[in-house]
Amino acid sequence: MITHELGRHGLTVSAIGLGCMGMSQDYGPADDEESVRVIQCAADLGVTLIDTSMSYGAGHNEELVGRAVADRRDDVVLATKFGIWRENRGDPPSLDARPERIRGFCEDSLKRLRTDHIDLYYLHRVDPTVPVEDSVGAMAELVAEGKVRYLGLSESSTDELKRAANTAPISAVQYEWSLFWRELEDDTLPLARDLGIGVVGFSPLGRGYLTGRLKLDELGEDDDRRPDQRFHGEHLAANDNGLAQLKRMAAERDITPGQLALAWLLAQGDDVVAIPGTRDRTRLAENVAAADVSLSTADLAHLEAVVPRSAWSGDRFSYAVPRTSRR
Template sequence: MNARPTLPDAQMPPYVLGTMALTGYYGPVNENQAAATIARYLDAGGRYIDTADLYADGANEILVGRCLGPLRKNVVLATKFGYTFGERADQRGLDARPERVEPACDASLRRLGTDHIDIYYLHRVDSHVPIEDTWCAMARLVEKGKVRALGLCEVGPAIYRRAAAIHPVAAVQSEYSLWSREPEEEMLEFLQAQGAWFFGYASLGRGFLSGAVRKPEDFPPEDQRRDMPRFQGENFRRNLELVDALRAMAAEMGVSAAQLALAWCRRHLKASPIAGATAPEHIDDAQAALALSVPAEVWARIDAVFPLGAAAGQRYSASAMKRLQSGR
């Protein structure tokens, strides 16, 4: 295996700003509000921003690039490729053929208005293309100076090792939250041993763990969560019971459920949460969460309510679940 990967900083960031929701994934967001949210994150000292070419078919990268402007030099910017575009999740396919890698990167560079990407992720492993073929093409982007480091999403140790034998894997992203604890089974310890970073996206359960959503009708018509099993029917009701238990514990501490859920994601210090936000006050929430001092007995109570597998329903639709390589 090649030498251990390096990232721009030796220390993992407290949290990463995830920008997916700023371009309508969970409902409409005013562009001025989106810009104010990114500005609040930067003003608070945040330096890590995560986007993808898939988000709003490239419009998210355009927004991020426009909002950063001259501040780009102060930010560790990550984006992803691998999906083909489509209005709904079930219309999107994967295409990670080697010949698609550099054109996809060049398109992201143009949209972001930058000459390099700090961490370039393969959004999902394409089961029709050997990871070695895709990874070799991605490694050439590093050689050309277009990308500084490479990452993978939703993979397990086997895929990681195959890629790392060709070029260092700097970071891995997978869903990680109170109701998506699968990375704890193996991947967190594995990545720590490799010297790679782990970033957990959907750290607030796509907003559900905040307790703000009380019934399925609270989702706007275009909200992508309507297609996810955890937010449907009996699953919704059972998961709301988990959230209500979290809200009760948070209330005892005088904090919000969102703050407590985000603080939980950082308690092991082996993972950095990717926290989405759609308003400046969400940044304030995240900053408060990272400053929380939580007694061990509260963590124990939370773990009892949210053991591995506690959530009702799969994370994604059946077709989207087939694209996950987290156990491999």
């Protein structure tokens, strides 16, 4: 597994990580025992970055990850998040990034993860009722105490990112990024690079769509992809045309469309990391193998020509979080 450096402060991780959210919420029922095996298999394959959050399954996901890596903590880089919380599994999410709450959130995550430190601690969403400087300042205190090693933000605005970076060293920012969704390339990516912050792309397979195997008519009622505009009507028709082009190019190279999509993202820079999620060891091995796919300048230009940003249609479902509920 190749490694990429996130930020300028010494955080090095596998270029392909593992996103664990779907093991606990949003993508239908999952098998905990198999999820543990997938996480352990990821470590066996050289995946070091394991991504979770206190909100995923109201702590269930952190417990799952902690259980999976308990005997091999030094083999992995644990990334978790706070700021979105759920009182109970299945509850709707709420925002809370008040400084006085952050230490408790962190200590609860440490217990669930069965560790004495978090390698990468993200502010999952900026709380609009709290200046980002206050939240990040409290996070920096956790670094000083050794509970956290590196700091990150997720889905922040460019202004929030600048203000955060002026408050404490930020190593990583996390956004949805794939051939299917490239909005961050306009302003956020250039800013992150100016600030020396690495970029972690979640949903790098377009929430499964870019694999070519997603069966939209079989999604459960509670599947978080159902309301995504990109999977309906004229948007889906346009996107299916783009997917057909991606499949064709992948077949010419004897790889899967998912591997081509991941290779494209990694080719965007050695400060970029992809965290595809999966609950299947076969799919995990396929994703990991994408790190060995090398795309030339000509390949990237051809890919841009046949599936440009303009080829994809529809707005994403962005996991909007209510701002009213507090505990």
